[in-house]
Amino acid sequence: MESDTLDMESDAAALKKLSQSESAGGKETETVAAAALAAEAAAEGAPPTKRQKTVAEEEDLSDREAEDEDEDNDDDEEEEEDEDEDDEDDEEVPQLVLERVQSTQSNLRTFRRIPVFIVDYHNDVLEFIYRCLGTRHLPLENNLLVHFDSHPDLVIPRHIAASSTYDKETMLNELSIENWIMPTLYAGHFNRMVWLKNSWCKQIPTGKHSFKIGQKDDCIGVDCPLDYFIADGNYCNSDDLQESRQVELQVHDADSDSLDPTQFVTAEDGKGFVLDIDLDFFSTSNPFLEIYKDADCYNQLKEIFHFVSVEAVKKAAKATISEYMATADKRQTQLEALKRIFWHLEEQRSLEGLELPDETVISPEVYAKIVRLTEQLADKYPDDEIDWHLIFDSGSTTDNNGLPHHISTSQELEEYFANFKRFLERLPVPPVAITMAHSAQDDYCPQDQVAFIEERVLRLLKDVFGERLNDKAILQYMDDPWDVMKL
Template sequence: MPELRALPELPVYIEEDHHEVLQHIYKHIGARQLPLENNTLVHFDSHPDMLIPGDLRAEDCYDKSSLFNKISIENWILPGAFAGIFRTIIWVCPPWSDQIPPGVHNFQIGRVKETGGLGVTCLESYYISEGLYTAPDKLDSVRDVKLIVLRLDESGNRLDWSDQLLTVKEQLDEVNHFILDIDLDFFSTLNPFVNLYNEANLYSQLKELYTFKPVPKDLELEERISLALELGENRSIMLNRLKSIFSFLAEEENLSTYEGLGEEYIPRVSRIVDNLRKHYPRLDIDWNLVHDAGCTFDDSELPHHISSKQEIQTLLASTEKLIDYLGKKPTVITISRSSEDDYCPPNQVEDIQSGVLSLLQLKYSGVKIHHCYLDE
């Protein structure tokens, strides 16, 4: 492996949407300032961002233009893992995030032989509910992924950090590099769908319709795999049928003439439709957005927690503590504001960003900040 080139400064790239940071990581890989493979990503975020785009094919992961056109905020990390860019991912999440349980999750990502897309062997609801769980024998071109999830407690502490991070610290001691990635919604988080058509109590109705029943943890492995495949397929069918119904509504505004997939859901969807029209008689309802909101439910919800100033300070202190524990200076730092899509409260984002940048400048020398979002 060729020797890496040293960077004269520590670059900090600030983007608005999180997936836009990937281009900067690739740029430094191309310049041989980051390794071509097996990088460690330390990811502070209220969301995992570890899904897979539905239209992404395995070969797209090796074509930057195709990849960057297909990824979005919730699915930009794992395509890089399939390409070998990331090997170890440390997701540090606040107390209100529960999409993936804390602990070490070793799994594989690979090309699904039947479709040419990507699948994973991780038996968590986060993947099963998206139809992404795939049996190992159905994959080829597999890569190993180590995902370490650290969830802070209400006081911003985590007592067993040293146990869960020991393998990562050993790896950093060996390779002497990592990528530090921070989403500002780590410190304060909005679920933009919570108040969608709230006078009609839409959110709770969607939760009842879309919530996913998880695979029990106490089953034998073969039973879990079998049930995961069954539930994942059923979930995909359900979401596709509901998408068909809401897409029809967006065009026709009336379900009485609907004929097609998902007719069994018409009575429940009709109740939602009637309720929305009762409370918003003069409004042009965005039915595709209603379906998108429903798709955010699996066996958990999108996190929603608007932090106080004191909570933000506590989380900044926790971030500093973890940075100190890692004991290494990152090679590249990426930051996402996530304010225009309302995942980070727009009225808090500037203060949070200022606090994060002050912390980075305090902890590291040679910091050079690139406000990339201002160039857009």
């Protein structure tokens, strides 16, 4: 795997952001990267989730990093002269940074053929995208992301400071499969995203959604009053968002032969168009359905985590900003109260000693459902197998629409493949790069289907793009070596 860094590009983005903050009178913020909440909730032996990698894989990654460090130490003496040269180059960085910030599409590099970069965990495609930004195969800002997936992956990572979005290493280390896109929108790398889904995915309604993304108290927020953003407490008043920028999200059902990509891809996008494909677009499972299944845990969590939507008043054209804000604040208060309860259960192993929650936040009816859940779990599972952090994480995915679960039949797969090929043939311009995610290790794409789906998708890409496509896909999940400058 390529290990080149984007020091100059990261510095450029940071310098640009700093200059914007100073011109707006904003104060300097310190980069903070808090530990991911979901990582704390990982349970030994629990199925991988949409929120995190397994502990074993993290340990394996640490082992490999340790091995790399040993190899680096062996090469220290050979690299002394290179380090001296690097020190001299570092003195020139400020000037290079200014030049890079001013870069335009006129000095972009082009790939000889369209590369295909395949990962298992979807957030790992960021490594390739960042590298393309750094080598100027993509403009630093205002690119288009077309995202085939059964999930929008637009969760906002509340545990990561907004000021960290320009720190590549923080992004690669801290982001996860559900939240890797929003920081790239906040940083401006993409200003348009198109989520292409099947009609059985209901997380975000179809249509065009234009909104502002910015930061409040160094946390990323949006002024888009969709349940998807309100459910996680990420909706903000436009006036409260600092360092904001306008972004456009389009959502289309792709399981139709009428999908016309010219609605959102134009010839002008030829220099900054990334086609991103999650194989769970074609067939997806909800792994949370299997967690503590004997106690019907997931369905009970849907009732416990339910909140009152603003969609009804929005459709009636009666919703106001104050109602959006009130709903977002109430939802955030609800999540904090539920977290306190589930954290108490994890630490004390029962509800004894817990101060009863405010009834205006957690009603007696909802609290009774929590009590019933604890009783049924205790009846079906040994206490040491019950992970309340993981259960809270599961509940957080339910919101009002939940995660899709649709294991496609062979006939359905053929229909989806035909629609996908038709979409590719209708593109006005080919993508600069193609990224792809298996989503098999986290159980979102059925493991008995993923190899077949990958083979068919690669064949369709070759059928449509022909010699314009790189002969061999980069299998990052198989540790294929890669170098953007040689593609």
